[in-house]
Amino acid sequence: MSTLELRNLSKAFGGVRALAGVSFSLSGGELLALIGPNGAGKSTCFNLIGGQLRPDAGEIFFDGKPIHGLAPRRLFHLGIGRTFQVAAAFGSLSVRENIEVALRSRQGRSFSLFQAGNPDRTKELLERVGLLEQAQRPCALLAYGDLKRVELALALAGRPRLLLMDEPTAGMASEERGELMRLVGSLARGEGIAVLFTEHDMDVVFGHADRVLVLSEGALIAQGTPAAVRADARVRRVYLGDELADA
Numbered sequence: 001m002s003t004l005e006l007r008n009l010s011k012a013f014g015g016v017r018a019l020a021g022v023s024f025s026l027s028g029g030e031l032l033a034l035i036g037p038n039g040a041g042k043s044t045c046f047n048l049i050g051g052q053l054r055p056d057a058g059e060i061f062f063d064g065k066p067i068h069g070l071a072p073r074r075l076f077h078l079g080i081g082r083t084f085q086v087a088a089a090f091g092s093l094s095v096r097e098n099i100e101v102a103l104r105s106r107q108g109r110s111f112s113l114f115q116a117g118n119p120d121r122t123k124e125l126l127e128r129v130g131l132l133e134q135a136q137r138p139c140a141l142l143a144y145g146d147l148k149r150v151e152l153a154l155a156l157a158g159r160p161r162l163l164l165m166d167e168p169t170a171g172m173a174s175e176e177r178g179e180l181m182r183l184v185g186s187l188a189r190g191e192g193i194a195v196l197f198t199e200h201d202m203d204v205v206f207g208h209a210d211r212v213l214v215l216s217e218g219a220l221i222a223q224g225t226p227a228a229v230r231a232d233a234r235v236r237r238v239y240l241g242d243e244l245a246d247a
């Protein structure tokens with residue numbers, strides 16, 4: 001069974017059809033990139049899955065159960081995690097403290113730094129994202145690429161089975177981008193997490209996604225392996241003048 005399945009999902013804003021009958025599925029351990037020009041409907045699709053928006057029509061299934069219309073908090077507890085374009089970490093807290101806060105929030109406990117934490121789980125998360133040595137540093141002093149790793153650890157604290165990443169490498173230097181995506185890929189494959197991400201950097205998309213979906217004006221115009229999508233004539237037309245055209 002797919003971890004995530006969208007069936008005929010539609011959403012309009014006034015007269016604008018942001019998403020028009022989109023269907024696809026995603027399995028555990030798979031990295032799926034959602035691409036398309038500005039205004040194609042990527043964020044709308046993300047926000048429908050993440051519970052920030054309700055669909056006008058269509059259905060969303062997580063592990064075979066309908067989830068469309070559920071609130072983000074509820075989706076989080078079911079195992080749907082998300083990272084944001086803007087860093088979500090508290091700058092004045094250390095890397096370790098940020099992770100401890102996220103772990104407590106997962107347990108539904110109130111925010112307090114003075115309660116006993118879960119040191120084993122905190123250490124495990126720090127190790128998984130390669131931040132053990134930076135554990136005591138305030139997040140405000142981290143390099144941007146390391147801050148992105150903190151964000152990933154915060155999302156993983158909820159033990160997600162589906163991870164939604166909105167432009168995970170935005171603002172990063174290009175060598176850092178590949179590094180972060182390799183980490184995401186190894187975590188996803190190692191733990192069977194399904195990852196759906198949007199991305200502007202075509203090197204990231206074609207270098208790291210297992211499968212690519214292309215949206216244009218709210219509809220899926222192509223989906224398949226990076227190589228197949230890159231060679232698709234319709235996709236090339238949509239991206240004409242863009243990096244894909246001369247790839």
Ligand code: ADP
Pocket residue numbers: 013014016017018036037038039040041042043044045
């Ligand atoms: P993308 O993320 O691919 O750039 P969006 O999903 O943000 O695209 O937008 C798809 C279309 O829906 C665009 O035409 C956009 O202007 C419109 N849209 C998105 N959100 C809203 C909103 N809250 N209100 C009105 N129109 C919106």
Ligand code: MG
Pocket residue numbers: 042043044
């Ligand atoms: Mg967007």
